[in-house]
Amino acid sequence: MHRRTVLMVCVSILIAASIACGTVTTPQPSGAPTLTPREPVPATGVGPDEPVSVSGRIPFTSPFFLQGNAEPFVLLEDESGFVARNREFVFPLEGQAIGPVEKVDDQTLRYTLPLPSAP
Numbered sequence: 001m002h003r004r005t006v007l008m009v010c011v012s013i014l015i016a017a018s019i020a021c022g023t024v025t026t027p028q029p030s031g032a033p034t035l036t037p038r039e040p041v042p043a044t045g046v047g048p049d050e051p052v053s054v055s056g057r058i059p060f061t062s063p064f065f066l067q068g069n070a071e072p073f074v075l076l077e078d079e080s081g082f083v084a085r086n087r088e089f090v091f092p093l094e095g096q097a098i099g100p101v102e103k104v105d106d107q108t109l110r111y112t113l114p115l116p117s118a119p
Helices: 002-021
Strands: 034-037 051-059 073-076 097-105 108-114
Touching (some): 051 097
Antiparallel strands (some): 051 108, 073 097, 097 108
16 A cells, blocks of 8 residues: 555656646646556565556657756655655665656657565
């Protein structure tokens, strides 16, 4: 259940950032994130329906969207310090997952974010 919450927070942050930039058009149903299910691993207690990665497309219309982004990426990070309003919080490296963003065409980006095996 915790993984699903983390996943939903990440997707919400990505959507909110896209809307705040005002450069992303409303995605079509085919642009929805794709979850890749895990292979059954009963020894760890992880169910076969748990995702191992999140991938999707980011449509954009602004010609300036990619300027200043030499190496774009998507990031899943531990936001517990932000939620707790802890100004001294240090983001632990083990609490972060980084995935590449690739240009598909002049108005679309593609991303893949591998999820950690344990939250």
